[in-house]
Amino acid sequence: MMEATSISATLRTIGNRIQSASARKTAWKQALSNFDSERVCITPEEAWCNPALACRLRAAILQRTYRNDYHTDTRDIPRLAQAIREHKERVLFWGDPSVISEVRKWFSNGATPSNAELDTLDLGTASTLNMEEIYGPGYGEFSRTGSMCSNIAAAGPILTDIQRLMQGDSEQFTAQHTFVALPRNRRTTAEVRGGAAVHRLHVRVIASAFWGLAPWYLMQGGVIEVLDYREIYRDPDLITILNSRLGELWVDSEQSAALVGNLLALNFGEEARSAMIPRIVEKDSKAAAGWQLCHTGPPNLRSFCPAIIRPADAGGEELGSLVDRASEAAATAVFVPLETPERASVQPWLSRNGFQLSAVIPAKPAAGGHSPILAMWCRPRSGVPWAEPYYFSRRATGIEHEILQHLRSVYTEGNIRGAHA
Amino acid sequence: VPMLELTNVIAAFQEVLANKGELNHEVNADTVLAGLGFDSLDFAEVLIVLEEHLGSELSLDQRIEGATIRNFYEMLVASLDTVA
Numbered sequence: 112m113m114e115a116t117s118i119s120a121t122l123r124t125i126g127n128r129i130q131s132a133s134a135r136k137t138a139w140k141q142a143l144s145n146f147d148s149e150r151v152c153i154t155p156e157e158a159w160c161n162p163a164l165a166c167r168l169r170a171a172i173l174q175r176t177y178r179n180d181y182h183t184d185t186r187d188i189p190r191l192a193q194a195i196r197e198h199k200e201r202v203l204f205w206g207d208p209s210v211i212s213e214v215r216k217w218f219s220n221g222a223t224p225s226n227a228e229l230d231t232l233d234l235g236t237a238s239t240l241n242m243e244e245i246y247g248p249g250y251g252e253f254s255r256t257g258s259m260c261s262n263i264a265a266a267g268p269i270l271t272d273i274q275r276l277m278q279g280d281s282e283q284f285t286a287q288h289t290f291v292a293l294p295r296n297r298r299t300t301a302e303v304r305g306g307a308a309v310h311r312l313h314v315r316v317i318a319s320a321f322w323g324l325a326p327w328y329l330m331q332g333g334v335i336e337v338l339d340y341r342e343i344y345r346d347p348d349l350i351t352i353l354n355s356r357l358g359e360l361w362v363d364s365e366q367s368a369a370l371v372g373n374l375l376a377l378n379f380g381e382e383a384r385s386a387m388i389p390r391i392v393e394k395d396s397k398a399a400a401g402w403q404l405c406h407t408g409p410p411n412l413r414s415f416c417p418a419i420i421r422p423a424d425a426g427g428e429e430l431g432s433l434v435d436r437a438s439e440a441a442a443t444a445v446f447v448p449l450e451t452p453e454r455a456s457v458q459p460w461l462s463r464n465g466f467q468l469s470a471v472i473p474a475k476p477a478a479g480g481h482s483p484i485l486a487m488w489c490r491p492r493s494g495v496p497w498a499e500p501y502y503f504s505r506r507a508t509g510i511e512h513e514i515l516q517h518l519r520s521v522y523t524e525g526n527i528r529g530a531h532a
Numbered sequence: 533v534p535m536l537e538l539t540n541v542i543a544a545f546q547e548v549l550a551n552k553g554e555l556n557h558e559v560n561a562d563t564v565l566a567g568l569g570f571d572s573l574d575f576a577e578v579l580i581v582l583e584e585h586l587g588s589e590l591s592l593d594q595r596i597e598g599a600t601i602r603n604f605y606e607m608l609v610a611s612l613d614t615v616a
Contacts, residue, residue, distance in 0.1 A: 121588065121589075122583055122584075122586075122587055122588050122589055123589065145593075260571075261569075261571040261572075262571075263572075264571075264572030264573075265572065265573070266572070298551065299548075299551040299552060299577065300551065300553070301551075301552060301553025302553070304552075304573075305551070305577075307576070307577055307580050308572070308573035308574070308576035308577050308580070309573070311576050311579070311580055312576070315589070315591075501580075505584055506584070506587065
């Protein structure tokens with residue numbers, strides 16, 4: 112027998128340097144070489160033919176997957192069907208070929224099967240949403256993923272759809288430069304299926320970029336899951352170039368500077384870290400004006416969803432009052448531009464008020480240049496337990512080790528460091 | 533240096549079953565995988581446990597219908613040998 116260390120790649124726990132467009136294309140093609148998507152998938156474009164059915168079927172699958180303990184925006188069928196009709200959402204389904212064949216007919220002939228019929232279908236689903244509201248222009252999100260299908264692995268359908276999306280096959284979804292993913296990552300228990308396998312799919316097969324943690328949603332079992340914040344780029348080469356010449360970045364501490372530098376190095380290589388010039392902002396900053404509460408989730412789901420605060424394009428309000436107004440949310444996340452001290456100086460105030468630097472959103476192409484690299488400061492709602500990523504207990508090396516050391520120190524054992532605890 | 537042994541693979545299946553709350557489900561080398569009620573995510577979790585033990589990455593591209601845990605172990609070893 113061979114010794115393991117002599118024959119296999121170093122274990123990647125959270126991610127790796129992002130692949131070039133050509134390397135990624137080759138890797139995905141190889142991963143899908145034996146996968147027959149036509150027989151087992153209903154594409155989002157097919158699902159657009161019957162928006163109400165797409166919404167109802169998606170809701171049925173997700174409620175069964177999460178045992179009726181699923182609290183995202185999936186049940187307001189008329190409104191969501193309208194969003195699908197307007198091509199603001201894409202919904203993918205997969206399953207056994209015999210079931211897919213039947214459901215495909217429903218989509219093409221406008222059928223309206225009963226809820227009882229939908230509840231018998233062991234299918235999987237994943238959605239792509241336009242997410243400008245949260246992240247700004249050019250952002251989509253992969254979400255609403257669940258499966259009751261035990262004989263078709265989710266990897267094939269999901270990767271096929273991502274590949275089609277990236278190469279522009281979905282004509283109504285070509286404006287996005289970035290697709291965000293917040294994959295589950297908690298350990299499986301007897302009551303709640305975990306996300307380790309889905310996380311592994313992201314690290315190994317999809318090869319999405321790891322940018323930190325998003326403790327945003329109150330999920331199954333009344334727990335805030337400390338999800339990964341990950342991104343997939345339509346043009347990874349362009350994103351690499353943009354983030355390899357950033358210059359001055361303003362943060363609140365040496366520790367924060369180290370985390371930002373490590374995330375840049377993990378995803379773009381040491382040259383990106385080297386190009387970063389860390390600057391520490393004044394410690395006595397106040398909660399400045401010029402911010403907006405851009406997302407709170409639907410009114411009936413606000414306590415399950417995050418409140419997102421980011422700089423206002425014009426005018427805006429004082430950050431402290433927005434944070435107070437968001438107190439009902441499962442978590443509050445503040446996106447802070449790092450390239451100038453004016454906005455970045457709010458970070459010490461965030462730190463003093465129980466927020467933690469949880470993730471980084473790298474620079475993206477924008478009209479006239481690029482959108483700034485952002486620090487994501489998060490504060491889960493007080494008193495709610497959370498589930499940490501399964502990989503917090505794993506060994507890691509190099510940059511991964513340093514990133515995990517920081518994130519473990521913030522989110523571990525169901526409690527948070529700092530004044531908010 | 534960690535090595536992949538059949539006992540590691542059996543233990544990995546036991547750990548994943550235990551995580552799912554199936555503590556009374558006995559497994560051994562001759563347990564047929566189809567009888568475990570596992571889907572692709574469960575098998576991925578088995579690989580995660582084994583990778584943690586080895587400190588290196590594993591992959592399994594072969595179909596495993598009708599296989600036993602021993603067959604699963606042999607497929608993993610063969611894939612490692614291929615990489616080597």
